[in-house]
Amino acid sequence: MVDKPYNRLSREQIELIDRTSLEILEDPGILCFHEESVSLLEKAGARVKPTREGEHQAWWVSIPSKVVKEALATVPSKITLGARNPENKVILDAEGTRIHFGSGSETNYWLEVEPETFTSKKDGHEREFPLIRRKRGNLDYLCRSAHLSEQLENLDFFIRNVNVQDEDISTDNKDVNVFFASLNNITKPVIGGIADFNQLEQVVKMAEIIVGGREELIKNPVVSFITSVIKSPLQVVGETAEKLVSIARMNLPVVISTSPQGGSTAPIDEMGMVAQVNAEALTGIVINQLANPGAPVIYGAVPVRARMDDLHDMYGVPEFCHYTMACAQMARYYKVPCYSTAGVGDARVPGMQSAVEKMYTYTAVPFAAPDLIHYAFGLLEKTMTFSPDQAVLDNHMIGMSKFLQRESGIKPEEKDRVVKMIGEVMDSPYRMYARYARKMLRKGGIFEGFPFEGDSDDQDQSLLMVNRHLKELEEREPQYLPEEICKKIFEQAPGLVSRLNPYGK
Amino acid sequence: MKEELTDKIVENVLQGRRNQEDEGIEEDYAGEPGVAELVQQALDEGVETNTILLDGLSKGMELVGQKYESGEYFIPDMLTAAEAVEAGMKVMEPYLGGEGESDGKGKIVMATVEKDLHDIGKNLVCIMLKGAGFNVVDLGIDVPAARIVEAVEEEGAGLVGLSALLNTTMTNMEDVVKELEQKGMRDKVKVIIGGAPTSEDFAQEIGADAYGKDAFAAIKVAEQLLQAGGK
Ligand code: B12
Numbered sequence A: 001m002v003d004k005p006y007n008r009l010s011r012e013q014i015e016l017i018d019r020t021s022l023e024i025l026e027d028p029g030i031l032c033f034h035e036e037s038v039s040l041l042e043k044a045g046a047r048v049k050p051t052r053e054g055e056h057q058a059w060w061v062s063i064p065s066k067v068v069k070e071a072l073a074t075v076p077s078k079i080t081l082g083a084r085n086p087e088n089k090v091i092l093d094a095e096g097t098r099i100h101f102g103s104g105s106e107t108n109y110w111l112e113v114e115p116e117t118f119t120s121k122k123d124g125h126e127r128e129f130p131l132i133r134r135k136r137g138n139l140d141y142l143c144r145s146a147h148l149s150e151q152l153e154n155l156d157f158f159i160r161n162v163n164v165q166d167e168d169i170s171t172d173n174k175d176v177n178v179f180f181a182s183l184n185n186i187t188k189p190v191i192g193g194i195a196d197f198n199q200l201e202q203v204v205k206m207a208e209i210i211v212g213g214r215e216e217l218i219k220n221p222v223v224s225f226i227t228s229v230i231k232s233p234l235q236v237v238g239e240t241a242e243k244l245v246s247i248a249r250m251n252l253p254v255v256i257s258t259s260p261q262g263g264s265t266a267p268i269d270e271m272g273m274v275a276q277v278n279a280e281a282l283t284g285i286v287i288n289q290l291a292n293p294g295a296p297v298i299y300g301a302v303p304v305r306a307r308m309d310d311l312h313d314m315y316g317v318p319e320f321c322h323y324t325m326a327c328a329q330m331a332r333y334y335k336v337p338c339y340s341t342a343g344v345g346d347a348r349v350p351g352m353q354s355a356v357e358k359m360y361t362y363t364a365v366p367f368a369a370p371d372l373i374h375y376a377f378g379l380l381e382k383t384m385t386f387s388p389d390q391a392v393l394d395n396h397m398i399g400m401s402k403f404l405q406r407e408s409g410i411k412p413e414e415k416d417r418v419v420k421m422i423g424e425v426m427d428s429p430y431r432m433y434a435r436y437a438r439k440m441l442r443k444g445g446i447f448e449g450f451p452f453e454g455d456s457d458d459q460d461q462s463l464l465m466v467n468r469h470l471k472e473l474e475e476r477e478p479q480y481l482p483e484e485i486c487k488k489i490f491e492q493a494p495g496l497v498s499r500l501n502p503y504g505k
Numbered sequence B: 001m002k003e004e005l006t007d008k009i010v011e012n013v014l015q016g017r018r019n020q021e022d023e024g025i026e027e028d029y030a031g032e033p034g035v036a037e038l039v040q041q042a043l044d045e046g047v048e049t050n051t052i053l054l055d056g057l058s059k060g061m062e063l064v065g066q067k068y069e070s071g072e073y074f075i076p077d078m079l080t081a082a083e084a085v086e087a088g089m090k091v092m093e094p095y096l097g098g099e100g101e102s103d104g105k106g107k108i109v110m111a112t113v114e115k116d117l118h119d120i121g122k123n124l125v126c127i128m129l130k131g132a133g134f135n136v137v138d139l140g141i142d143v144p145a146a147r148i149v150e151a152v153e154e155e156g157a158g159l160v161g162l163s164a165l166l167n168t169t170m171t172n173m174e175d176v177v178k179e180l181e182q183k184g185m186r187d188k189v190k191v192i193i194g195g196a197p198t199s200e201d202f203a204q205e206i207g208a209d210a211y212g213k214d215a216f217a218a219i220k221v222a223e224q225l226l227q228a229g230g231k
Helices: A011-026 A035-044 A065-074 A139-151 A174-185 A197-211 A214-219 A238-250 A270-291 A318-334 A352-368 A388-404 A412-426 A434-442 A462-475 A483-492 B002-015 B035-044 B049-069 B075-095 B120-131 B145-155 B172-182 B200-206 B215-227
Strands: A030-032 A047-053 A056-062 A078-081 A090-093 A109-119 A126-136 A190-193 A223-227 A254-258 A297-301 A304-306 A338-341 A372-374 B107-112 B135-138 B159-163 B190-194
Touching: A011 A065, A011 A270, A011 A318, A030 A035, A035 A047, A035 A056, A035 A065, A035 A238, A035 A270, A065 A270, A109 A388, A109 A462, A126 A462, A139 A174, A139 A388, A139 A462, A174 A190, A174 A197, A197 A214, A197 A223, A197 A238, A197 A483, A223 A238, A238 A254, A238 A270, A254 A270, A270 A297, A270 A318, A297 A318, A304 A318, A318 A338, A318 A352, A338 A352, A352 A388, A388 A462, A434 B075, B002 B035, B002 B049, B002 B075, B035 B049, B035 B075, B049 B075, B075 B120, B107 B120, B107 B145, B120 B135, B120 B159, B120 B190, B120 B215, B145 B159, B145 B172, B159 B172, B159 B215, B172 B190, B172 B200, B190 B200, B190 B215
Parallel strands: A190 A223, A223 A254, A254 A297, A297 A338, A338 A372, B107 B135, B107 B159, B159 B190
Antiparallel strands: A030 A056, A047 A056, A078 A090, A109 A126
16 A cells, blocks of 8 residues: 555646647557457547558557547446455555555576585685576476465565476467466466467366356456557557457456557657557557446556667666656556556666666655556566566565555654653663564564575675575465366366376376 | 462563553553562562562563574564563562572673763663673763772672773773772672674773673673673
C-alpha cells in the first residue's frame, strides 16, 4: 500500500497527455494488421483505409476520441487475479494504492553461482569467491524459478522468467509446458503470454481442471494473459490481436503490454514518449472492450530508453522512471488497473551495478502506485538473463521499497502515547528507549536491515551469503498440484512432456 | 508454589516487565504483577534469596541470552529484560545479608572518563552487567580519574570499567590505572576498558587488565577476571 502516491504530473499535464494521445489516435491513427479488430473499430465509428505493407494487408484506422472514451467507460476498475492458494489472490483496484511485485521476461540465460576457493598470490591466504556460470534456459530452470518465487515473500505474482529451450519443446507444445511448469510449482497468480494461438484453449482447459470449470476460472482466474498487441510505433499485430480478442471473449484478465524504446521506436523526450505509449495502451484497451465490453483488461506500459552506444534497452536510468511513473498516472486517470515495471538490471551479473540500477527503480516507480510491478525479480542484462541469487537479493530490496511506502506513523491519536513515553524515559535512570523499540520490533514495525552482511575486511561476501540462503530456499518442499489433477491434465494436454509430472510417468 | 513463582519471574523477565505497570511484548499482561511484585511476593512467602536469584532472575536472563544468540532476540530485548532483572534486584537488596552477598557476582564501578560525554555504550554495558547479576555503581560521564579511584575505594569494588569514545579522552584511562597504583590499590582492583577507539593492544599499553569490544564481552571478561582471582 502506497501511503500517498507521488503525482509527478499535475492534473493539467495528465489532461494534456490525454488530449495529445487522442489526437494521435485520430491522426495519423494506427496501422492495424488484424481484420477483425479493424471491423470492430469501424463499427464503433472509426474511419478505415486499406493499405498494403509489403506482403501484408493492413488498414490505417483513425480512431475518434468518442470511441476511446466509450470503451474506457466499460472497463472494470477492479480485477481479481486468482491463485491456487486463495490467500495469494491479488486484487487490482485502479483507484486504490496497493502495489504488487512480480517476476517476468523470458530470459535466454540462467546464472548459476558456484562458490570456489582461491589462494591469493600476494598473501597466500585462501578466499572463497562466487563464480558465475551462464546456462541456457530450460524447463528445469523454469520449475526452479517458479518454486523459488513461491518462497520469496515479496513476490506477489508469477510471470515465467526463463525461456525454455529444451530439445523436445517446440512452438507446438511450448505454452502448455510453460504454463504447467509454472502452475505446478507456485500457488500465487500466474500471468503469461501465449506463443501459439492454438494452445490458448489447452492452457485455459488446464486452468479449468485446476479450479473446477470455466465458471470457477472466471471467478478465480489462476491464469491471466499478457498480449504484446502493439508493435511500436502504433501498429497492431495481427496474430496477437487475434489472441487479445479471444481472451477478451473468455472473460479472462489480460494485460495490454506495449514496450516502445525512446530514441528508436518512440520519441525519447518525456512528452513524446508518454503521449505515444499511452495511445498504444489505449488502442489495445479499445479493441479488447469492443470485442467484449466489460472484459477485465489491464493497462500495460513498459516504456524504455535506448542506450546511446548500441541502441539496446535501458532500464536503470532516470528517464525510464519518468516515463513509467507518468503511465501509472495515466492509467489511474482512466481508472484502468496498471501494469508497470521496476528492478531490471542492465548489469550482466549480480553486483554493485545491478544493485544501483535496481534499487533506483524499486524506489522511484512504486511512488506512482501502479497495481502490478513486473520484471522485478532476478533480471539482468536488460531482460536477457535471470539470476536466482539476484532474485533473492531483489526480494530484500523490494521489502525495503514496500516498507518505504508504508503509511506514516504521525497521527493525532498517537500524541498522548508519545508524550507519556518521553516523560517515562526522562524519569528513568539511563534515559533509554530500548523498551519501546522492543515493542515496535515485536509488532513487525522495524525493518530487518541487510540480511546478507559479511564480516570480511577484504572482500564483499554478500553474494556468497545470498547463495547460501538461496540453497536453503531451494530445499523447501514444493507445493505441487494434487495427483488426480495432474493426472487429468496430462490426459487432456497431449503436448506435455512426461518429466514435468511429479507423480511419475 | 515456590516453583510457580520463580517460573513467573522467568516469564516476566522475558517479557521485560519491571512492575505491574509495564506492558509485556505479548498482550494481556496489563495489571498483572511484574518482576518487582513477584520478587516481593516470593520474599514474603519465605523463598530464599538465592533461589529467587538463580531459578528466577538469572535463569530468565540466561534464556534471553540464548534467544539472542539464536537470532530470535535483539539488543532491545536484552536491555528490557535486564531492566526487569534490575527491578527485581532492587527489591531483594534489603534482604541480602552480608556485604559480599549483596554484590551478586561482584561489584563494578563504571564510568566514562574525563572530558568524554558519550554514554550510550557505557549504559548498555551497565544494564547488561546488572542483568547478568553484577552490582554496578555507575558514576556517569566526564568523571576525573581521582573521583573514579575514590569511588572504587569507598565501594570496595574489585572491578572498574572505563569507557571512552574519543581518541583524545582514551588517554585519560591511563590516569586511572596510575592513580590506582599510586594509592596502592592496583593489585586489588581489575581494570576493564572499552569504547570504539580502544583495543586489546591499547589495554596492554596502559596496563589495564582487559578490553571488551561490546556488552557481551564486558560480561565475559568481568566474569573471567573474577574467577582468575579478583574479588
Ligand atoms: C552518539 C555519538 C555522540 C553523541 C553522544 C550521545 C550519548 N548519549 O552518548 C553526542 C552527539 C553527544 C556526541 C558528541 C561528540 N562526538 Co560523538 N559520536 C557518537 C557516535 C555517533 C555513536 C557512539 C555510540 O553511542 N555508539 C553506540 C554504542 C552502543 O557503541 P559504543 O559506544 O562503541 O559502545 C559499545 C562498545 O564500544 C563497548 N563499550 C563501550 N564502553 C565500554 C566500556 C567497557 C568497560 C567495556 C568492556 C565495553 C565498552 O560496548 C558498547 C556496547 O556494545 C560515535 C560514532 C561511532 N560509530 O562510534 C561518534 C564519535 C565517537 N563522536 C565523535 C566526536 C568527534 C564527537 C564530538 C567531539 C563532536 C563535536 N565536534 O562536538 C563530541 C564530543 C563530546 C564529548 N566531549 O564527548 C567521533 C570521535 C572521533 C575521535 N576523535 O575519536 C566519533 C567516532 C564520530 C566520528 N567518526 O567522527 N557524539
